[in-house]
Amino acid sequence: MSYIKLKEKIKKGQLAPLYLLYGTEQYLIDEITQQLLSKALTDEERDFNLSVYDMQEQPVDSAVEEGQTLPFFGDRRVVIIKNASFLTGAKGKDKIEHNLKVLEEYIENPPGETLFIIIAPYAKLDERKKLVKKLKSGGEVLQADSFDDQLKAKWLQDKAEEMNLSLPSEAKEKLLQLAGRDLMQLASEFQKLALYAGESKSITVEAVEMLIARTLEENIFALVENVVYGRTEKALRIYYDLLKQNEEPVKILNLFARQFRIILHIKELSRRGYSRQKIAGHLKLHPYAVKMAEQQAKGFSEKELATILKELAEMDYQMKMGKMDKKLILELFITQLKKEPKKARPR
Known part of the structure; x- marks a missing residue:
């Protein structure tokens, strides 16, 4: 699923019990993860119903067990597992022994009260693996690759609308030219411009030229x-x-x-x-x-x-x-x- 479509579904509150976020564009993975958290849990509920597991330090069994636990003082539980390198073809990198069978069984019938988010920040997954096939068929999947120029322009426009900012086409094009190589940098520079716009609620081409560092x-x-x-x-x-x-x-x-x-x-x-x-x-x-x-x-x-x-x-x-x-x-x-x-x- 594309980033734009997934974002729209989250915005409408159409949450799934299982998500796979993979790819090399870390900014997109982080943003979708935060949007899921904001929609699923209040700030108060996060203390009780949010668990994060790093697969380089903890076994996947623990995360699955947490996912099967009912939420505490709330309607939902969110479990995030990071660095799921067992989904790739890499060998010998995991120091932790993972019981992937229990994860396969969980994927077949995930509890409706839990958002189970699997993050694999890698360019490719091993499509031959049974676990990868099950995840892709049973969950919502985001392949977080770099945006092309058209998607970056759409992303910028959406950001401006979310913040009630005016972003004329010339200012948008100039911003993409100066800071559009990397999405993380683009987001950072856009935030700087939004703060500078202040009460005027307008990002001008003059502001872009003045504030954005040139290569x-x-x-x-x-x-x-x-x-x-x-x-x-x-x-x-x-x-x-x-x-x-x-x-x-x-x-x-x-x-x-x-x-x-x-x-x-x-x-x-x-x-x-x-x-x-x-x-x-x-x-x-x-x-x-x-x-x-x-x-x-x-x-x-x-x-x-x-x-x-x-x-x-x-x-x-x-x-x-x-x-x-x-x-x-x-x-x-x-x-x-x-x-x-x-x-x-x-x-």
């Missing part, structure tokens, strides 16, 4: 964008900041060349009629980065881009041969690239 590649993207639109002062400010962070001019130049190659590729592919989504897949870029590079490409002809790439190759040679100060080479390139700046986009 070196993203700083190069911003540097190129400022150069393209004639914002030389802002471009130099980013460049000087990178130098203060001890980034090597040769490395900056190579990333500069990479960005201009991307712009050239996008210009060529657009001319051939490729859609933005298809270009993103072909170049392995986020669609928002393609959208921004498309706009940057409008400021150059293919011939101009080819000339710039030749200049960057010559600059790389000059740096490596020590013919001129490395920092000065790049500074001159930034200031001279756009002798007659195009009209800057509104910021």
Whole structure:
């Protein structure tokens, strides 16, 4: 079952007696686990009716016995077993001896009063095992894999709606571009933006650009964008900041060349009629980065881009041969690239 569908069922209170949560996206596993707990137990009931077992330290028999015990001062009991490596093909890692037969018997007829949650934070399970087959056929199953860009956008929108926040599409795209590689990081950065929004209840693209830390590649993207639109002062400010962070001019130049190659590729592919989504897949870029590079490409002809790439190759040679100060080479390139700046986009 997909994360979205499982989340919707939990929200409606449609709880099952048995859950299997596996995969490498720990954030999704943690979030679904917390949602199940919140729906099944009050804070007061957790002291009496929540039990957590680590399969690296405790036998599965103990967890099964707990699952068969009636809830105390409440309607439900929740039993969580973590690190269920016995569901994988790994051998010799378990220090604890598990009686998996009792777990198989439990799965065949789980008590309705207990939510039994099995967590296996591994990429694959051993589908040949009888226990895995029984779990997948008898319980609710979440394979917690990394989201694609579309699912991340949906996840962000749902989060914004849950918190009554306005998240315009441009701010959402910018946030995905800057922090969308890892869901845990994306969630953390979104929480930061939500706190910053405060009473305005609005996350703006300006807030995203101000609060979200950029990687070196993203700083190069911003540097190129400022150069393209004639914002030389802002471009130099980013460049000087990178130098203060001890980034090597040769490395900056190579990333500069990479960005201009991307712009050239996008210009060529657009001319051939490729859609933005298809270009993103072909170049392995986020669609928002393609959208921004498309706009940057409008400021150059293919011939101009080819000339710039030749200049960057010559600059790389000059740096490596020590013919001129490395920092000065790049500074001159930034200031001279756009002798007659195009009209800057509104910021």
